Amino acid sequence: xxxxxxxxxxxxxxxxxxxxxxxxxxxxxxxxxxxxxxxxxxxxxxxxxxxxxxxxxxxxxxxxxxxxxxxxxxxxxxxxxxxxxxxxxxxxxxxxxxxxxxxxxxxxxxxxxxxxxxxxxxxxxxxxxxxxxxxxxxxxxxxxxxxxxxxxxxxxxxxxxxxxxxxxxxxxxxxxxxxxxxxxxxxxxxxxxxxxxxxxxxxxxxxxxxxxxxxxxxxxxxxxxxxxxxxxxxxxxxxxxxxxxxxxxxxxxxxxxxxxxxxxxxxxxxxxxxxxxxxxxxxxxxxxxxxxxxxxxxxxxxxxxxxxxxxxxxxxxxxxxxxxxxxxxxxxxxxxxxxxxxxxxxxxxxxxxxxxxxxxxxxxxxxxxxxxxxxxxxxxxxxxxxxxxxxxxxxxxxxxxxxxxxxxxxxxxxxxxxxxxxxxxxxxxxxxxxxxxxxxxxxxxxxxxxxxxxxxxxxxxxxxxxxxxxx
Numbered sequence: 001x002x003x004x005x006x007x008x009x010x011x012x013x014x015x016x017x018x019x020x021x022x023x024x025x026x027x028x029x030x031x032x033x034x035x036x037x038x039x040x041x042x043x044x045x046x047x048x049x050x051x052x053x054x055x056x057x058x059x060x061x062x063x064x065x066x067x068x069x070x071x072x073x074x075x076x077x078x079x080x081x082x083x084x085x086x087x088x089x090x091x092x093x094x095x096x097x098x099x100x101x102x103x104x105x106x107x108x109x110x111x112x113x114x115x116x117x118x119x120x121x122x123x124x125x126x127x128x129x130x131x132x133x134x135x136x137x138x139x140x141x142x143x144x145x146x147x148x149x150x151x152x153x154x155x156x157x158x159x160x161x162x163x164x165x166x167x168x169x170x171x172x173x174x175x176x177x178x179x180x181x182x183x184x185x186x187x188x189x190x191x192x193x194x195x196x197x198x199x200x201x202x203x204x205x206x207x208x209x210x211x212x213x214x215x216x217x218x219x220x221x222x223x224x225x226x227x228x229x230x231x232x233x234x235x236x237x238x239x240x241x242x243x244x245x246x247x248x249x250x251x252x253x254x255x256x257x258x259x260x261x262x263x264x265x266x267x268x269x270x271x272x273x274x275x276x277x278x279x280x281x282x283x284x285x286x287x288x289x290x291x292x293x294x295x296x297x298x299x300x301x302x303x304x305x306x307x308x309x310x311x312x313x314x315x316x317x318x319x320x321x322x323x324x325x326x327x328x329x330x331x332x333x334x335x336x337x338x339x340x341x342x343x344x345x346x347x348x349x350x351x352x353x354x355x356x357x358x359x360x361x362x363x364x365x366x367x368x369x370x371x372x373x374x375x376x377x378x379x380x381x382x383x384x385x386x387x388x389x390x391x392x393x394x395x396x397x398x399x400x401x402x403x404x405x406x407x408x409x410x411x412x413x414x415x416x417x418x419x420x421x422x423x424x425x426x427x428x429x430x431x432x433x434x435x436x437x438x439x440x441x442x443x444x445x446x447x448x449x450x451x452x453x454x455x456x457x458x459x460x461x462x463x464x465x466x467x468x469x470x471x
Contacts, residue, residue, distance in 0.1 A: 007184075008177050015173040016166060023165050027158045034154055038147045039123070043111055046125040049074050050109075050140040054129050057136065075119070079126075079137040086136070097141050099124055119143055183223045194230050251292060254285040261285075298430050307437045309351035316348040316355070316458075320380055320389060323359035327367055335372045338363070342380040346387060349461045350438055358434045359389065361427040362454050366393040370451075386440075387458040398446040406444065407432045431456075 053076060056065065069076055069089040077097055078087035085096065099114045099122075110126045124141040265278045301307045320342050331338050348355075366376045374394040381388055398406060409429040435442050439459050446452035 008174075008181055011177045011181075012170065012173045015177070016170050019169045019173075020166055023162060023169075027162060031151075031154060031158065035151060038150055042123050042142065042144065042147055043125065046111070046123065046140050046142060047109065047127075049076075049142075050125055050127045050138055053140075054127055054138050057131055057138065058129055073143055075141045077139040077141075079139055081135045081137070083137075095119075097122070097124065097139060099139070099141075113144065116141075120145065121148065123147075183220065187223060187226050190226070190230055194233060251289065254288045254292075257285045258282055292426065298433065307433060309354055309434075309437050311349050312352065313347065313349055314352050314355075316346040316350075316387060316389070317342045317344060317380055319352055319355050320359050320378065323356050323363055324378060326356075326360060327363035330364070331367045331376065334367060334370075336367055336370055337375045338367075339375055339377045340379075342378065344380070346380060346382070347461060348387065348458070350458075354434045354437075358431050358456065361431045362391040362456070365427060366391050366395075366452075369393075370395040382460065385460055387460060389456040389458070390453060391455075392451065392453040394451040397448040397450055398444070398452055399448055403444065403446060407442070 049071070053066065053069070057078070064087060066076055066078055066087045066089060070091045071089070072091070074089075075092060075097060076089040077085050077092075080086055088096070095118045097119075098116060099112060107128055109128075112124045112126070114122060114124060116122050119141075121144045122141045123144050124139060127138045127140070129136055129138065261278050261281050265275065270278070298307065321340070324338050324340055324342075328338060363376070363378070370376060370393045376394075377390075377392040379388075379390040379392075407428045409426055432442055435456055435458070441457045443455040443457065444452065445455075
């Protein structure tokens, strides 16, 4: 039954039960201490009244001053060893204590509490002493109504304070539990909002993180972790939607060309020359599609952390030279010269195929999007514990507002065919995935009207790897 209640109710109930038990125990302990202290105070008063009378009776055995004592609410009786009354104080007025129980057999005072039909509830002390040749007992009694009144008053106060304390505890716990669980309620609302955003393909509003009242407690750290998780989910969701949109756009063009050429080819009989020309167009578009699919596959493997690179000894300068030779025909066709500073042997341990693809991406971009009769400079050197491969062109450059996003997949922040179309497809995204898998990084510096410079930073190989490469 309780499990069906809300967490807030269960926490409040637990808090109130614990505090209620503690309060009840505390009040009972206070009442027990007060009762003992009140009784001890009454016993001290009885002894203070009995001691001078006992001393006087011991000093003068024949003295009968006890009969003349008339102290309000203090009653004296002198008893023999058998418990018979020998003498009473004046204030008895013919009545008796009439307490039950035998006379004490010890020499120490004995305290008793009893009910008297004339005086009500009373507290009694029996003080044995020697008077002459026989033993006598002085009984001193006082009514306990004052002490009982104090205890009744305290008991009434407890009966008022206990429910008031529980009510105050319930109010405080309700406020505190509500405030403590507010981040959980906000997390629930944010999770519901994220669920709605996942289902709503038209949602474009930016996701607002949860504000934390106290980021240092457990709920605050949970909320911060939840914020990071939802931010990553939201970013991945937006990236996935953009990726699907851009990929479909990239694939639509070659597929449309293929469909148009095929329909045109099949519409009527053609000559062998026409068939050959159309098949060349189809072959070019199929190669473009193949490159896009291969790029998407490479990126998907990188996203899943399954991009496996071979670790084999090689010379990085030879791989870069080979990439330059492969890009040379395209550069010559556009009148672009590739200047190389890669004469020094650079041993490295990595995946030769992926490194060649990496260098070709930068060379292909530099050649394709640079004006004719310009120069592309390629340089390889080691510096600050890193191997650096630099590709510098003399193109138009990249605008500062587009520079932070050039490594995004299918990013189009500039018109096709210009230098700013460096990242118009998947090339730079693949290059970044390869470099990260190799444990390196990519830097880009660009100035509009002067060109762009891409620098690939790779970690230096270990000494053991270098020896294997040299052998």
